Each structure stands twice: as structure tokens, then as C-alpha cells.
Amino acid sequence: MTDAMTEESNPMERRLVLRLLKYWRGLGDVEKFPSESAIDARVIADMWPHCVMLDVAGKETDPEISYVGTALAECAGVDLAGQRLSQAPADTLISKGLSYYGQVLVKKVPITFGGEFVDRRGIKILYRSIILPLSDNGMDIDRLLGAANCREVTEG
Amino acid sequence: MSGNVSFELHTYTGGVWKIDSVYDDRQIAVYEAQRVHAGGRYSAIRVVEERFDADSGKITSKTVFRASKTEAANADTMERQKTTRREVREARRAAGNREFKESAAGRPRLPRKSGPGPVALTLLFGVIVLAGIGMIIGIRYLFYEM
Numbered sequence: 616m617t618d619a620m621t622e623e624s625n626p627m628e629r630r631l632v633l634r635l636l637k638y639w640r641g642l643g644d645v646e647k648f649p650s651e652s653a654i655d656a657r658v659i660a661d662m663w664p665h666c667v668m669l670d671v672a673g674k675e676t677d678p679e680i681s682y683v684g685t686a687l688a689e690c691a692g693v694d695l696a697g698q699r700l701s702q703a704p705a706d707t708l709i710s711k712g713l714s715y716y717g718q719v720l721v722k723k724v725p726i727t728f729g730g731e732f733v734d735r736r737g738i739k740i741l742y743r744s745i746i747l748p749l750s751d752n753g754m755d756i757d758r759l760l761g762a763a764n765c766r767e768v769t770e771g
Numbered sequence: 772m773s774g775n776v777s778f779e780l781h782t783y784t785g786g787v788w789k790i791d792s793v794y795d796d797r798q799i800a801v802y803e804a805q806r807v808h809a810g811g812r813y814s815a816i817r818v819v820e821e822r823f824d825a826d827s828g829k830i831t832s833k834t835v836f837r838a839s840k841t842e843a844a845n846a847d848t849m850e851r852q853k854t855t856r857r858e859v860r861e862a863r864r865a866a867g868n869r870e871f872k873e874s875a876a877g878r879p880r881l882p883r884k885s886g887p888g889p890v891a892l893t894l895l896f897g898v899i900v901l902a903g904i905g906m907i908i909g910i911r912y913l914f915y916e917m
Contacts, residue, residue: 627802636792636803645812718793726793 631764632727632745635662639725639747639760647753654749654760665762667709669700672757675720677701683709687763692735706735712744712763719746720756731768739768775823778835780804783815791816801836808838815839 627633638659642649656663668682677699688694691707703710711732719726729743744763748756778800780791791807794800800818808816818836823829887895 627799630799633799633803633806637806722790722793724790724792727799728795 630743631662631665631762632743635659635666635745635747635760635762636725636727638662644753648748648750648756650751650753651749651758651760652751662762665764667713667761667763669713669716669759669761670757671716671720671759674699675717678716678759680709681758684762690734690765704735706732708740708742708744708763708765712742713746713759713761716746716759716761719748719759723748723756739770740765741768742766775825777821779819779821780807781817781819782807782813783817783839784813788817797835804836804838811840814841 639649642653651668659666664684664686666682666684667680667687669678670681671678680695680698680700680703683691683694683696687709688696691703691709693704695703695709700710700713700716703713705711711730712728715726715728725745725747727743727745729741731739731741734740742763742765744761747760749758749760750756776795778794778797780794780800780803781788782791783789792803794803797818797820804816804818807813816838817834820833820835822831822833824831
């Protein structure tokens with residue numbers, strides 16, 4: 616069986632967070648974090664709309680959102696590019712999916728987390744997100760690449 | 772992370788365990804651990820469940836998944852041995868079936884001979900012929916002499 620076939624047939628392999636983690640692992644050295652410039656949006660074109668980039672250099676307490684994918688921007692309902700993470704509305708995927716970014720800075724490893732929240736329309740949302748550390752010098756984390764996707768839960 | 776349970780994927784290399792990544796879901800953690808292990812970059816990997824008890828304030832850890840190159844090599848060896856044993860068993864069974872089929876086709880199996888070989892038989896034949904000739908000569912000698 617080929618890798619491609621395995622990926623197509625295995626639901627776990629289709630998960631956004633695992634596909635992005637696999638891509639991130641392939642970017643750099645085992646001992647060093649990959650840099651932001653190593654990320655090629657064309658290679659991860661299907662995931663890129665679900666991604667968000669945080670600038671944490673000197674802004675560890677409240678990172679700056681330097682890129683927001685279209686899928687996440689649509690969920691947020693406001694243009695958050697250039698804004699601080701704290702300015703993201705609390706009931707959005709960006710806010711929920713990146714809420715644990717501080718743990719990534721402390722542990723210096725990728726973290727994936729899932730949960731649920733009620734969005735601004737009052738609909739329950741199930742989500743899963745991942746945050747991956749990036750570094751220009753391979754050692755000090757200066758960017759975080761996040762990604763999240765979600766689905767609505769209809770009850771009744 | 773706000774959950775009470777997390778799963779840390781640890782990798783072992785150069786004599787030390789290092790945290791590789793953290794998950795809130797055991798299934799995803801174990802799946803990623805298997806994927807990392809299959810990559811062959813690390814000599815061993817494990818997934819450690821960390822559970823925080825809010826009442827006692829204690830964190831308990833337990834390993835919920837583990838894999839190493841040594842274990843994989845041992846498993847390979849055991850699998851090869853198992854395959855060899857199975858092949859031998861099947862070959863023996865096939866040989867037994869062939870003999871049975873020949874018997875059933877009206878060609879009964881002959882009992883295995885354990886007597887003297889062709890050289891011994893030739894020598895025995897020679898001795899008998901010589902003894903016969905000797906007897907004839909002896910008889911003729913007795914009759915003609917008397």
C-alpha cells in the first residue's frame with residue numbers, strides 16, 4: 616500500500632492538526648525549530664486558510680497576529696491581521712484555538728488541543744487546534760504557527 | 772491547556788528522554804507516537820499520561836504507550852522464527868499428503884529396506900556359486916574315486 620493510499624484511507628491522517636504537524640516536522644532539523652521563512656503556503660495550500668501566524672518576539676504576553684487564514688477570518692467576523700491576540704473576540708475559533716499559546720512558549724514543543732464553545736450566533740462549536748513553534752535562529756521561539764478547524768454541533 | 776489530562780509524547784535519543792509534543796487526546800497522541808516511531812529517528816518513544824487531581828493538587832504520570840527499536844527488532848526476529856516454523860510444518864504436512872495420495876492410488880508404499888547392499892549381495896552370490904561348484908566337484912570326485 617502506498618503512503619498516499621494510507622493517508623486517504625486513514626481518517627486520523629486526514630486530521631488537519633496531524634497533517635500540519637507532519638509538515639512542520641519535515642521542515643527542519645530535529646534539534647532546531649524551523650523558521651517562518653521555511654513555510655511554503657503553496658505546499659500546504661489546503662491547510663493555509665485554517666492557519667494563523669503569531670509574532671511573539673518581545674510580545675510574549677500578548678502576541679501580534681501577523682497572518683489570519685481566510686477560514687479563520689470568516690469565523691472571527693473581523694479582520695484581526697495586525698491586531699493583538701487579546702483583541703480577538705472571546706467567542707471565536709482564533710481566541711479559543713490559540714488560548715494555550717503560553718504553554719507552547721514554556722514547554723517549547725508543539726501542542727494540540729480540542730474543545731468546545733458557543734459562538735456569537737449561539738451555536739455550539741467543536742474545535743481542534745495546534746500551535747507549532749518557529750524560530751529564525753532555530754533556538755529562540757519568535758513566531759507561532761497555529762491552525763484550527765471546527766464543526767457545528769446541532770443538538771436535538 | 773485547561774484540561775486535567777494531557778498526553779506527552781517523549782522521544783529517547785542520546786541517553787535522554789525529551790518532550791516532543793503534547794496532546795489532550797490519547798488516541799491522537801498514540802497515533803502520532805506510532806508515526807514518529809515508524810520514522811526511525813529515535814531509539815525509543817513513549818506516551819505519558821499526566822493527570823492533575825484538583826483536590827489533592829497532585830499530578831500523576833503513567834506511560835500509556837511505548838515502542839523501541841529493540842522491541843521492534845525482537846518482534847521481527849520472533850515473527851521470522853514463527854514464519855519459518857510454519858513453513859516447515861506446512862512442508863512436512865505436504866510431504867505426508869503426497870505419500871498418502873500415492874498409497875491411495877494403488878501403489879502401496881514399500882517398507883523401507885534395511886538389508887545388505889548390492890556389494891554384499893554380489894559377494895554372497897559369488898560365495899553360493901563357488902560353494903555349488905565345490906559341491907559338484909566333490910560329489911564327482913567321490914563317485915569316480917569309488
